[in-house]
Amino acid sequence: MGSKWRKAKLALGRNLCVYVPRTLEDSPPPDSTDRLSDAALLSPVGDWDMRPSTPMTPTPSSQGLRLSKSLSSKSSKQTCSICLTKMKKGGGHALFTAECSHSFHFHCIASSVKHGNHVCPVCRAKWKENPLQASSLDPPVGWPQNNALMTAIHRLPPPHRDLNRRHIVPRLLHAPEPGVFDDDELLDIQPTCAEISSCNRSSADSKSTKTIEIKTFAELSTVPQSKSYDNFTVLVHLKAAATVTRTNQSRNLVNLPQLSQTPRAPVDLVTVLDISGSMAGTKLALLKRAMGFVIQSLSSNDRLSVIAFSSTARRLFPLRRMTETGRQQALQAVNSLVANGGTNIAEGLRKGAKLMEDRREKNPVASIILLSDGQDTYTVSGSGGNQTQPNYQLLLPFSIHGGDNVGFQVPVHAFGFGADHDASSMHSVSQISGGTFSFIETEAVIQDAFAQCIGGLLSVVVQELQVGVQCVHPSVHVGSLKAGSYPSRVMADGRAGFVDVGDLYADEERDFLFSVNVPAESSRNETCLLKVRCIYKDALTKEMITVESEQVRVARPEVAGEAVISIEVDRQKNRLQAAEAMAQARSAAEQGDLAGAVSILESFRQQLSQTVSAKSHDRLCIALDAELKEMQERMASRHVYKASGRAYILSGLSSHSWQRATARGDSVDSSSLVQAYQTPSMAEMLTRSQAMLLGSPSAQRLVQPLLSFGSQPKPR
16 A cells, blocks of 8 residues: 555656545445445446556546545445445345455455456455455354355356466356347337327427428529529538427436436447457546446436457347446446457447347437447458558448448447557448547547437437428429438439438537529529428437428529628538548548648648638638648657547548537547537536546646556657
8 A cells, every 4th residue: 555655646746646546435425215326437346457557547536636545434334335335234235344444245246256356446455365265255253144145155156267368357258148139128118109299288388399490591692694503502401409398297208317307219329348458457447437427327218238349249238228226237247347358349349230130129219339449450451551441341240331222220439549549440330330430539538428429319309310302493403412421312313312311419400512503594583493301200209200491592683793602501611621621631641641631731721711601700610720720730740640640530520421529639628619510418418527527627637647647658
């Protein structure tokens, strides 16, 4: 213990910010219902490497940065640090007090030790004796006698060890799995459409129940009668409705007390987590904490399953509803993870896809979250920087992307972690499946990145959205349409065009540009160009709904006057052109021409500054310029580009192509200009995450030097 305090004092002497693991006295004990609180996130259990070169694990505290006076507290003896419930003598549960003086429920610590963890979850002291050793199988004096429990403990198998590895391989990864993953927990009774419709009417009498709002903008306000255009741009702007608060909820409606008292579509979520050897130490500890936040954020009607992969992949538990019991079991399973082995991303995704495919029942929303800090060395050869581009489609099972004609089945939201992950493969996985790619540069923002993604998934209001435009004037035809990564098509006769959008989160917006021709008109005061129709499924009621817009018209004066350019159209043109410049710069950088890549970005920045929307100080244009400048800085050298430039550009391309917020770089800041696509639900979840971690953004910036202290190369 003395050596640990010396490390802390030494770090403080170097002006470094140090966290000492938070003890249970820093937080109030659980309430009378023994509900799992956020404090459950603060005790990750695992086999940590305690060598001197390993940095101390940062453990955020709601009271800021401080050193705990004691790793043994009165409250730690009253509360089990694993399940975070009270320990009462005579309550029917055996208690275990370790040689370091910390106490736990016997069944909690026995499960942890069985999976290979031989250190104290509170103070990280290595135990010479543990609950599974023969000398400790019999309860000490004063323990309640529970013959059934002790019989079960005697039958527990010893920890499995891999003699070729330094770390203990958790027994969890060697238990048999079913051939078919149809053991998902049954869904709770969902409300009927009639119940929800009645609820909507009683609580939102004066509000519109329309879920999609459609707006259209013509490139120019007027076109002279004598003039014609071949490429006249029409912007179609869509916005999903905000989640409406309802006062008289049915008792069966989905309840999410952590965010707001509003019904929403429940989620089936599968997280595919990298636990290879490179994740050992701080990375794995903060990943466990981030997963704890995810577990606590899900409601009792949401279901979660966790796939852990290294050289092989393993399902920790089937799709399980996040009730109080489900949360506790999920948290214990995540906390038992130990890092070792290689990186087999394809196997992890295969199991995740199989789990989604085999489930007996399905929640309305389904998604996979993938996190990895390395490169797949089992399925694809090479990395994103090689001249020969590997086939990243091999990483994804057919059931996820379903081929070109089937559309997206289950989106994979990929998170590339650190400087050594293969950004190209993670970006490809997300693009093929219809998900987003986020770049997590530092350990400190893992939880924030997850929180932003979860905030969106827990607010889906629109599904299976298809946007269609139909030409009204007999001489008008659709020439092209720009929809980013969304599948789109123009009919052979040019009279209609369609975009398949899929899901929309509450308050989420989408912008698509349609190029049409405008014929000369000699006797009309206006020309009707298009009309827009949206067909979608309400995520909560599951009803198919059709919404149509008014016709898009353009005035046709006889004498040419000064036409007003639409800032809305100009802004979206700039967004699409910026994405094209990013893609071109990335292509040049991959070929080794960093100077050419920087020149491409600089050229577009100059072009952007001369546009109408930029001159009007449009917020999106300011954000685009700041983002392009950041990309230029991350192309300063080949080393910088490989470490962060490639991933930063790809996460930006993912964000713009899907018009959806992603995590980029070393921060996930709701006030940042680059977060142009962040919804209120995402921002709310992100605020909860940041408040729980450190209490203030400034404290988070202070702790980051310590987080990266142990991973920096030693000076030569």
